[in-house]
Amino acid sequence: MQVDKRHQISPYLVFFTIYSSQVGVGILSFQRIIAKKAGFDAWMGVILAGGFVQLFIWMMYKLLAKANGDIVDVHSIVFGKIIGKCLSLIIMLYYWLASVSVLLGYIEIIQVWMFPNLSGWVLASIILILVYYCVSGGFRVVVGISFLSFIYPQIYLIILYVFPVKMAHFSNLLPIMNHSFMDLLDSVKSSMYTLAGTETLLMFYPFIKNVHSSRKFAHLGALFTTVLYTFSAIVSFSFYSEKQLASTIWPELSLTKIMKFSYLERFEYIYISMYLIIVSALLALLLWCSSRGLKKIFNKKQKYALLILSIASVLVCQLINDPYKDRFDQLITQMNLWLFYAYIPVLLLVLTILKRGNKNG
DSSP states (O other), X not given: OOOOXXXXXXXXXXXXXXXXXXXXXXXXXXXXXXXXXXXXXXXXXXXXXXXXXXXXXXXHHHHHHHHTXXXXXXXXXXXXXXXXXXXXXXXXXXXXXXXXXXXXXXXXXXXXXXXXXXXXXXXXXXXXXXXXXXXXXXXXXXXHHHHHHHXXXXXXXHHHHHHHHHTOOGXXXXXXXXXXXXXXXXXXXXXHHHTTTXXXXXXHGGGBSSHHHHHHHHHHHHHHHHHHHHHHHHHHHHHSOHHHHHTOSSHHHHGGGGOOBTTBSOHHHHHHHHHHHHHHHHHHHHHHHHHHHHHHHXXXXXXXXXXXXXXXXXXXXXXXXXXXXXXXXXXXXHHHIIIIIIHHHHHHHHHHHHHHHHHHO
């Protein structure tokens, strides 16, 4: 299915779209998660996970180029319309569930740090109204928000890292390779979901002008986020002890407590508020992917699918409480690993065999 050039984006904007797809609320808490098994060697697991992400991006470009379309088109070619649509529906379900997971994570931060008495459904409604407005403007608007989510927050991130680095004990990272290979692999697995998001390329691929030229920008975007996550892990590991880190839910967010200005006491309020730009960009991208896929599967207008998904997100945010939130996040993690890092390579192999068979025939 060809996309009108007016709705397509320039190749260099893929860099910001990939960045936006990978950076969400996970960067605020992943340090504690990856350090559970591999300790302060876990920063190496982030680098290894980044390498797998680069390989995954290469696979997606190969897969989508063979089908000259998105993942829905790939499924239709390989499995036919009926089975293909069913499989595509599972992918769209993942995009939506991933957006709900991001939304729940951000709402939890707002309730704990800023407004403990504010209902989750109220926060979800306010955020999703903003996201609905962005997505209804089209994919170019979504990419524009992704661009803003890269530009503005970088200033705050640089300020955030300056203060803890002054008080850091980099000797915490020594001795290097003090954990087993299996422990390191466990940190890689945890980092894979933290660096997840590049799978949105499976849907917005047809919206890129000169697709071949965009490959380097996609890889550079993933490289930038890998460096960002690695640096964030190293800063947290050098600032906290292992016991402190184990009991700190949001290590990066907690770093804002040490920042003192003569004219500003609670910097974390600004930092959390600024994070709305990042979260909105990620939610807009995920909901655009899901609603776009549903539009193609059911041949209905995208705005109807987007409205249904938004209302369903508010309801789910109200229903999922703390005891079930961890299980929900584990479900999303497992879906990400199996659907993309296990299924996509197999799908690429099958499509390659089919294409060769057709040529020989």
